[in-house]
Amino acid sequence: MLGLGTVGAGVAQALLAKADSIARRVGCPVVLHRALVRNPHKPRDLDSILLTTDPTAVLDDPAINIVVEVLGGERPAHQYILAAIEQGKHVVTANKEVMAKHGPEILERAAARGLDVAFEASVGGGIPIIGPFRLDLLANDIQEVTAIINGTTNFILTRMAREGVGYADALREAQALGYAEPDPRNDVEGIDAAYKLTILATLAFHARVRPPDVYVEGITRLTAADFRYARDLGYAIKLLAIGRVAPGGLELRVHPTFLAADEMLAKVDGVFNAVRVDGDLVGQVLFYGRGAGAGPTSSAVVADVIDLAQRIRSGGGPTPLPPLDPDRRALPISEVWTRYYLRLIAVDRPGVIAQITRVLGDHAISIASVIQKEDVVLEDGGDSRHAEIVLMTHRASEAAMRDAVAQIGQLPVVADVGSLIRVEGS
């Protein structure tokens, strides 16, 4: 093992506690041989494990068949994984960053040596999702993967929806409960979700997707007002990771989304994750569970270890890699078509909505519904009476919508463009 932090300790505990049943399933004992740690003197509840601070004591030991990487982060985990493969070892990793950035190259290098790299734990904790893509769903052409794959942000959004609190309060609560890091940027800015979407999209669409291909928008600018309108209009607000086969390329995006409340995904609350897959044969399937934590992550890592050990015993070769399609490109966000929720503050005067809708019409964007709430008090609104206007559009291109919203922001009657949020679901 490389790493013995929260996840690593969970994996080690599971391997020790379940040694007998693992041995029965594999047909021989699976022994945790040695663990790389930073500080060997730190007190741990794992006395029986041999510790080392020297990575080569794991990577170069010929007695070791499988290296479990649970360090997290790109470096040095990436180098260690490559070194393990060079030494003829199978690898199990929970590392979303390494697999998102370097997954296909790592898998190719391993396959060339007859080795496997298993990474079920890199997305969705213990929810089986890599396995189904590599096995159960492989008869399907996948048209779409839509997921809630960051528990921190889903917890925050659930609190905002249920309690009517603002973003800052919900974040503080998540931090107090240990669901959000002291520095929460990786989660709340959508970066973590984008890594996971990169891995899912590569598997689902057999395309070489890279993290910069994913358009990313975080949850930090959502307001209590948006949640009130969402509820009144029949929507939940979720940070969705969307991968979709569209005309001209792949849509790949992570952003807050108005999601129709009757969708199963809209009902995924708190720290839970869910991944919805649309395939041509299977239709819609959804996988739901805890996306993080020592227990769920250990479930995935230990399953990968058992599977590899069984295959080493039975003499089977590595999982064949389906070839990646080099022609599948990612669409820039400007070419994505979707529906929008637009909330803005304008002077409360006849003809204002007509001015706004004219700009949208000029961009060929048609409007599904309009709500106007009067007598909004602005801090620096002076004597003018203001109104909050909410528009739901039909499908439009992002380029047209952004251009229209920029023009609307320039209208003298418009005081503030509060929110522009994409809409999904029927």
Added chain:
Amino acid sequence: MLGLGTVGAGVAQALLAKADSIARRVGCPVVLHRALVRNPHKPRDLDSILLTTDPTAVLDDPAINIVVEVLGGERPAHQYILAAIEQGKHVVTANKEVMAKHGPEILERAAARGLDVAFEASVGGGIPIIGPFRLDLLANDIQEVTAIINGTTNFILTRMAREGVGYADALREAQALGYAEPDPRNDVEGIDAAYKLTILATLAFHARVRPPDVYVEGITRLTAADFRYARDLGYAIKLLAIGRVAPGGLELRVHPTFLAADEMLAKVDGVFNAVRVDGDLVGQVLFYGRGAGAGPTSSAVVADVIDLAQRIRSGGGPTPLPPLDPDRRALPISEVWTRYYLRLIAVDRPGVIAQITRVLGDHAISIASVIQKEDVVLEDGGDSRHAEIVLMTHRASEAAMRDAVAQIGQLPVVADVGSLIRVEGS
């Protein structure tokens, strides 16, 4: 292939339409060699397939590596599967009845010959569920499997809940839409769900579960009144298949259930299926999708075919079978503990509720809540004014509850015991 009905034709079409991508994944073409049919002259859209009415033309042909059984029903499918194994062929089957009744013996016989029997399609259509049990979840000790695994009954219950219609009307609608058979007994009496629970429980608990071990109660006696009370009390009514590790043995039961409305399973509507699994490491995971139909079933069958073909090519042995635990016995329903909803009609007179609750108290059954609705009109109620009384209990043993209900039914003030429904969820 054995059988070319709705499912068989779907599988054949998928194998033909996806021949190129399947060949890329396997590393060599996978050819549908011959199909056993009853009537070779029936017009089909599958001209290129060699048909036969002689089972030995499939079972004994040495050119065939994998036999796909999509006949359904116990006989002759069971004999054909055994014959295919005798001839050294791997088997893919969608047959829940055969796998529920004979699965462990079939798998054992196949393993003894180094062969695999894949049966993902036997439960939950295209929803990956057998695969996760055999792979992704195998590090877990499973404590519970709770599932909605019959689309016909879930459609009927969803219509009763949404439209307030009675059972007979909802069944007619399901039949008109092709979701229910002209003879619907296998579905509405819970038999189909019990076969599937038998398969799931065997996998989840490593126990030799047989169909008679499962307590089964169908949906035919549910009334519109039960759905009204369920909604008012915060529950959905679902036909749940429950397998649970309990003190003294395994709970195995299929019956209509009051399920707390905030549970994800309570939100599974229409013909959709879902399987929820509780494991010691992973916590709660849920798998959701279409449980029947040619597309979803083909998704599972073709995936099994691809997986077997890959393993034949790579020279790996069969999936190891975890040993079954002979000490795990099924609990009789009388020893199951759960909560109950009891609806009855009694004379509307002071002291009636006291008489009823006294009987429950004598059986150590405590009451969580009571609703009394007055002025119920009975067809043969004569001049007495009647009231409908609904009781929600705390946990009690089924034996105690049945005894108490029998005594309550004997009380002179009680005109009718309408419904007794078990309750799940917090």
